[in-house]
Amino acid sequence: MTQDHPLALFGARVVPVDGDPIDEGVVLLRDGRIEAVGAVGEVVVPGDAEVVDASGGWVLPGLVDAHVHLGVWEEGEGWAGQDTNEMTDPVMAAARAIDAINPREQGFDDALMGGVTTVNVNPGSGNPIGGQAVALKTYGRYVDEMVLRNPAGVKSALGENPKRVYGDQKKTPSTRLGVALVLRTAFEAARSYQARKAAADGKPVDTDLVSEILGRVLDREIPWRQHCHRADDIATALRLADEFGYRLVLDHGTESYLLADVLAARDVPVLYGPLIVSRSKVEVRERSLRAPGILDRAGVAVSIITDHPVVPIEYLITQVSLAVREGMDRDAGLRAVTINPARVLGVEDRVGSLTVGKDADVVLWSGDPLDLQSRVLRTWVDGTEVYTYDVDRDEGRVRPRS
Structure with a gap:
């Protein structure tokens, strides 16, 4: 095209x-x-x-939104268009967002109306490990011709959401410590799988799709996209990244500005937002329009996200305007919806600037x-x-x- x-x-x-x-x-x-x-x-x-x-x-x-549920959480469709979370198992690393995206959903047109030409479609945050994200253009006939990078990361969630989902099911994890245990167990299994493959010296081994993708995270081929809000959950995210050595990206990071110096020193990017919704749960009561500016001034590579449809995607630039009003440098604000998210997605050679x-x-x-x-x-x-x-x-x- x-x-x-x-x-x-x-x-x-x-x-x-x-x-x-x-x-x-x-x-x-x-x-x-x-x-x-x-x-x-x-x-x-x-x-x-x-x-x-x-x-x-x-x-x-064209603007870049590095955290959306466009096409997997369809507006106006109810349960029929809701494919964000496969909440039947805590570890869904092998599930792929690309398999559930409807590119004819209205939100893709809204994106173009709002100047958004690249998005990263994530699975949801109901599972400790939700699945594989995909970076897409927002225009195309079918999803495969829209792909920029697949997978563009593996989605994981700490905090409230997974403990609520599986606590209600009376199964692990029902606490924060249980969520961390699920992640550690999955990564240790992936390490063992990698060791078995190496020891097989090219001979076939039984394929483990979960360990295959987690092995790519361990090898730093693709980033670990960590949904977390509270500062204590962010500390857990850093602890796990230290243990397993993967490339960490913080999604949402509501209280990340409280640890801005730590994140800057560790070169951990933050995808902050959504910014213009109510404080819908305990974890987001410290959300602030000042946070993107605080993070940027501390040296954190900050992006601003809508989490569409939580905030409709055409309001991505509106969130930047509000962050700038509250003290963010305007050039930094534009970088937060262009080159910064493009770098997080590993597509900065294609999009994010007029180069x-x-x-x-x-x-x-x-x-x-x-x-x-x-x-x-x-x-x-x-x-x-x-x-x-x-x-x-x-x-x-x-x-x-x-």
Whole structure:
């Protein structure tokens, strides 16, 4: 899915994220890639290019939301569209989010309307180990052609959710110490499995799908995505990461700002949010709009997430605006929904900034995207225009997914 001819976005304020903004800039797209970024007069626009007059607008890379349940937790579908958690066994590491994603769910259109072109779809947090996440573009006919990285991590949960789920079932784990035990047991089993495979010297062994994927986590091929909120659960997450040596990413991290210096020293990224929902349970009563700024100033690589549909995905940028209002540096705020989450997902070579050679996932805004009155006017994925806002009709249209 690429454009048939070059496309030049001309005259807008261009915010590359990985470089200084350009007041009157040009972004040239060709064959699904970014070919050039620069000031008017510096970038040569080919004669056969389609030229979009973007004067007065802002051009940014497509936004990245590193924690959603898009397509596995379908809105307006009730139980029929709820495939977030397979809560029949505490260890579901072999389950894959990609097998449950419906790319025709309304939320994918909402993402394009909100300038979000890349997401990471997670299983839920009902299990100590919930399954494998997948990084996707938000436009495509079927999920396999949308994939950027699969798996992009393995989802795990500490705290309230798994202890409630399995406590209600009268089985392990029903406490925080039980949840940690389940994780340790699974990783020790994976270590033993790796040892058996090594000792077999190439001879076949009985396949263990759980240990296979956990072995990849142990080998640091993919990150361990740790759902946790309270500072004591974050300490447990760090303790387990020390024991097993995997790459840790904190999802939500509600009280992470209380340990910002510790996380910065250990180079542990935090995916903070959702920010604009009620304090629905004990674990999130210390949530703060100031937290992303505190984390960033401490040197933590912070991203901001919606946890869609907990916060609708089109409000990703709204959360950034509120965090900036509460003290976060505005450039850091934009990095928190572009290059930072792209790095967490391991797709920074493809998306997250307006860099020559990266995918042509580009968004034209009517003005400063951190101004709540600005809107997305046009969205391109791989150089193809997939969302257009018609000013005269006051309505947006998504390109058909067929």
